[in-house]
Amino acid sequence: MSFFLSQVIIGIQLGSQYVMVALGLTLIFGILDISHFAHGHLYMVGAYLLYVVMVLGGINYWLALIICMAALAVAGVAVERVVYRPLRGKPGINSFIAAIGLILVLESLVGGIQPNTLSVPQPIDSTVHFLGTTMEVQRLIVIFGAIFFIVLLQLFIKRTRLGTAIEAMSQDREGASMVGINVNRMSALTFALATALAAAAAVMMAPLAFLSPGMGSTLILKAFVIVVIGGLGSMKGAIFGGYILGILEALAIAYVSSAYKDVFAFGILIVILAIRPTGLFKGREAT
Amino acid sequence: MKKYAKIGLYLLVLAAAIALPLLLNMSRKGKNHISILTLGMVWAIAALSLNLILGYTGQASLAHGAFMGIGAYCFAILFERVGINFWLAVPITCLVTALIGFLVGLPSLRTKGPYFAIFTLCFNVIVLVVFFNWTWLSGGVQGQAITLPSYLSQRWVRYYVVLFFLILVMLIERQIVKSLAGPSLIAVRSNENLAEAVGIRTFREKLIAFTASCFLVGLAGVFFAMEQQHLSPEATSYLASFYILIYLLIGGVATLGGPVVGAVGLYWLLSRFEKSLGDFRYLIFGLILIFVIIYFPMGVVGGIKKLWEWAKERWGGKEVPSDTLAYRGPDEEVRGVSSD
Numbered sequence: 001m002s003f004f005l006s007q008v009i010i011g012i013q014l015g016s017q018y019v020m021v022a023l024g025l026t027l028i029f030g031i032l033d034i035s036h037f038a039h040g041h042l043y044m045v046g047a048y049l050l051y052v053v054m055v056l057g058g059i060n061y062w063l064a065l066i067i068c069m070a071a072l073a074v075a076g077v078a079v080e081r082v083v084y085r086p087l088r089g090k091p092g093i094n095s096f097i098a099a100i101g102l103i104l105v106l107e108s109l110v111g112g113i114q115p116n117t118l119s120v121p122q123p124i125d126s127t128v129h130f131l132g133t134t135m136e137v138q139r140l141i142v143i144f145g146a147i148f149f150i151v152l153l154q155l156f157i158k159r160t161r162l163g164t165a166i167e168a169m170s171q172d173r174e175g176a177s178m179v180g181i182n183v184n185r186m187s188a189l190t191f192a193l194a195t196a197l198a199a200a201a202a203v204m205m206a207p208l209a210f211l212s213p214g215m216g217s218t219l220i221l222k223a224f225v226i227v228v229i230g231g232l233g234s235m236k237g238a239i240f241g242g243y244i245l246g247i248l249e250a251l252a253i254a255y256v257s258s259a260y261k262d263v264f265a266f267g268i269l270i271v272i273l274a275i276r277p278t279g280l281f282k283g284r285e286a287t
Numbered sequence: 288m289k290k291y292a293k294i295g296l297y298l299l300v301l302a303a304a305i306a307l308p309l310l311l312n313m314s315r316k317g318k319n320h321i322s323i324l325t326l327g328m329v330w331a332i333a334a335l336s337l338n339l340i341l342g343y344t345g346q347a348s349l350a351h352g353a354f355m356g357i358g359a360y361c362f363a364i365l366f367e368r369v370g371i372n373f374w375l376a377v378p379i380t381c382l383v384t385a386l387i388g389f390l391v392g393l394p395s396l397r398t399k400g401p402y403f404a405i406f407t408l409c410f411n412v413i414v415l416v417v418f419f420n421w422t423w424l425s426g427g428v429q430g431q432a433i434t435l436p437s438y439l440s441q442r443w444v445r446y447y448v449v450l451f452f453l454i455l456v457m458l459i460e461r462q463i464v465k466s467l468a469g470p471s472l473i474a475v476r477s478n479e480n481l482a483e484a485v486g487i488r489t490f491r492e493k494l495i496a497f498t499a500s501c502f503l504v505g506l507a508g509v510f511f512a513m514e515q516q517h518l519s520p521e522a523t524s525y526l527a528s529f530y531i532l533i534y535l536l537i538g539g540v541a542t543l544g545g546p547v548v549g550a551v552g553l554y555w556l557l558s559r560f561e562k563s564l565g566d567f568r569y570l571i572f573g574l575i576l577i578f579v580i581i582y583f584p585m586g587v588v589g590g591i592k593k594l595w596e597w598a599k600e601r602w603g604g605k606e607v608p609s610d611t612l613a614y615r616g617p618d619e620e621v622r623g624v625s626s627d
Contacts, residue, residue, distance in 0.1 A: 035401035035404070035405070083577055083581075086581045087580070087581060090584075091345070091400070092400045092401050093345070093346075093347050093400050093401065093404065094580055094584065096347070096400075096401050096404055097347070097532065097536060097576065097580050098576070098577050098580045098581065100529055100532065100533075100573075100576065101533075101572075101573040101574070101575075101576030101577035101580065102573065102577060103529075103573070104529070104569045104570065104572055104573030104576065105569075105570050105573035105574055105577070106573075107569070108566045108567060108568075108569035108570040108572075108573065109567075109570050111566045112565060112566040112567045112570065115566070218412070221405075221408065221409060221412060224405050225409075228402070228405070259416070259419075259420045260416060260417075260420065262412060262413070262416050263413050263416050263417070266409035266410075266412055266413050267413065269405070269406070269409050270394070270395075270406060270409055270410060270413075273394070273395070273397075273398050273402060273405075273406050274394035274395075274397070277397040277398040277399070277402065278398075278402070279402070
């Protein structure tokens with residue numbers, strides 16, 4: 001029983017990072033219709049930045065978290081401005097291809113500078129006991145940190161003027177611009193939020209994993225699986241989908257096979273898309 | 288006039304392609320270049336196959352790396368383990384790849400755009416994971432070696448074999464695009480809903496294009512196996528899908544020469560700078576891809592075509608292509624009246 005419980009907790013922790021990455025992806029897709037495939041690679045950049053700031057720079061972990069989030073928010077705005085904005089109004093596949101270009105740039109840049117895998121020490125290096133299970137404090141930081149950021153994002157979207165503008169844009173872009181919402185500013189803001197969220201996930205996850213230039217590629221695919229399952233542009237869908245996928249994956253690793261764990265997640269997507277070509281919930285047409 | 292110039296250009300390139308190994312075979316370093324060019328042509332076949340689905344139906348398949356790897360492994364297993372004759376294994380491999388493509392296309396082609404790209408990419412990742420873990424199939428870490436028949440042991444022989452098939456693939460693709468299927472395929476690309484409304488069965492067209500595309504990429508897989516003579520599970524990597532896409536886009540999608548120019552040119556450049564730039568060359572690669580998709584979505588060959596037509600209109604005087612002539616009609620009429 002305690003084995004099962006600890007697997008579920010690991011699943012929730014896996015799910016936490018999926019939710020944080022998928023939330024940004026679904027925001028961007030819902031509001032701007034961009035399949036931001038390089039999102040996972042910005043997550044990777046966030047993790048490496050943590051290494052630079054914390055391990056090389058010797059800065060406190062929590063301060064590093066804020067630095068990484070701020071830096072990646074700026075990077076997200078730059079990506080939107082330089083890569084995606086010129087492609088607005090073009091077929092969706094064009095921005096997807098541009099994202100592949102960005103993936104190559106980021107992955108070979110990081111891999112060219114530091115080809116070896118790196119690891120980041122855990123800021124609180126101890127374990128806790130809970131109902132007969134033992135786990136690292138860092139896992140709890142991921143779980144509760146994710147909840148904190150998800151609630152914060154929800155509050156921002158629901159309670160502030162800017163947040164409502166983002167939601168309005170995701171519901172009806174033309175209508176939003178008609179009532180005076182600046183589309184360019186909102187795009188930049190969405191990218192800043194989404195990328196900062198990914199950076200937060202990366203900083204919290206980094207002490208539990210090895211850093212490698214390709215670490216973002218399977219993550220982004222899983223985030224896409226979640227977004228497709230949960231419905232494009234649906235934040236609720238991304239949250240539920242992310243936690244469910246995380247828990248299912250942890251259980252599949254524990255009870256079925258760890259070598260084929262990715263087959264499992266991507267198999268779900270293939271099955272869902274085969275049955276419903278536009279995703280599970282919202283029947284939005286892709287262009 | 289323009290038509291003859293085009294044929295002349297093709298013949299010139301063909302003559303150069305035939306003569307090149309004779310020059311390169313003289314030096315030791317040149318022999319390596321033959322190998323690089325051969326692999327470049329293999330990628331060109333793969334890019335031409337993707338052209339059939341992306342260029343003429345607008346759907347970007349990110350599973351072509353997997354299909355190429357499947358083709359390569361299928362060929363290696365048939366030829367090396369089962370012991371089937373080399374030239375018999377080639378068509379069987381293509382048919383097997385086409386069959387798998389058909390089965391994948393059946394569910395995936397109901398999706399569109401980014402969904403289709405993600406669907407096919409997920410398929411590719413699954414294939415890669417399966418090849419990595421199923422050692423009986425892929426030979427695992429040691430991989431699968433291929434011992435070629437003795438007449439194929441010379442580099443220049445393999446070069447001519449691949450060159451022959453590349454030309455064959457180009458001719459086939461030209462025929463497909465020209466024949467009845469062609470215009471309706473392009474109609475599917477430019478406006479799928481409209482194409483459906485005027486009675487083109489878009490799903491059927493796309494499925495045929497996808498299956499044919501997988502047939503051709505299986506052929507690319509065969510020659511990949513032949514030139515490498517050793518396969519590892521990485522042969523099915525989705526990175527190959529990305530590269531095929533990049534070769535095609537930078538060369539020029541929906542053109543016949545574009546995929547060949549893109550694949551041979553870029554592959555040659557990439558291996559040229561392998562030592563000096565290392566992994567950084569993919570950085571340049573990515574930057575070029577972003578630049579091309581934003582400013583030249585038609586690629587190098589498409590861009591040259593556009594420039595050529597623009598220059599003709601600017602300086603060519605009478606020699607305007609027939610399709611722009613129709614547009615100019617009324618203007619010339621007015622001029623005619625005023626001069627009289």
